[in-house]
Amino acid sequence: MAEAIAAIAPANVRIGCRMIREGDDVHLLPEEAHSIPARQPAMRRASGAARWIAHGLLAELGINDVAILRAPTGAPVWPDGITGSLTHDDYMAVAAVAPVGHIRSLGIDVEPAQPLPDDIFALVATPADRIDAADRHLAGRILFAAKEAVYKAVYPLDREVLGYEDITVDLNAGRATTKAGRKVSLAYCVAPRVFVLAFVNGDAR
Template structure:
């Protein structure tokens, strides 16, 4: 199904903004989720995803459709991104990546392992974070001074989600929001395990945060 001009324009704006924040060698993409995207799941992928809800499978199909294209660009055609017990997809050997979606938009990032050894991505609507959720997410150690004050909470939430995705494959430790200190001013985060994570984000027209762990 061909997307409407409005959807195509939103995707284009977000794609350009995401490319602008992505480090070298990190490929990144987005797709507005729409009817029928569950059909983009490869058969093995469809079997590995336990959720039966159409919206969940549609979002998973959209995110994997992006990832399939990014992987094909670096020589991995029709690679099935199976869901692991942690919920993250299993990437090809030598490749790191991350998927995310909100209700309407899916995003993905992939890269060969090199200077960057792990990736995490999150996407959120560009709307203020509800106060009750902000109270759960924010800690006194967080710094959001340079962010749009209306969206700072949302960016902080997305940053902690992205950081968790980036560090879990390395440390295999479950972290709460209170275990991640984010400094949007400096563009990095620190976990309670001492893991240092770089951050980049954009707001156009969604909040997207990319977290990545670099070799020291």
């Protein structure tokens, strides 16, 4: 999966992933552990795994020993000059980082490669969404992951809470647009999980 998600990333975006393991909560730095209110062991393991990956990616950029705190909004707080995103499902953790420049903001989401339940699809999809380019069994799941990733990418820029109905996704063209007109680029793969990367280019509104 690491090779597949790296292949869809634009230049300067570093992405890593690995399976969540027992004891991954020990990878949380003390400040990180204090900022994460979740007490469920599974959630803390997932947060520890994602941050462990992110710490390694930041080290590749020469940034070491920086705590990635959880903001009150739930978003990770990145060092100055860095944009990034964290995500996990029950088994896999993923992190992505990039220097701010050509990429202004990132959002990622990982989901099991399973059809999205019909009741959730009804909440997520709008008539304006275009998903026929995706595998028909997984198109709903990819759409769900795309809107989750888009929200993560645009919230740091616009500070606006968005519902699924506020984001229009065109998987055919690899882009999304928010109700405020924010343009977001999309890339996705299924290898073997559904993974979506959303990013706002440096010259985008």
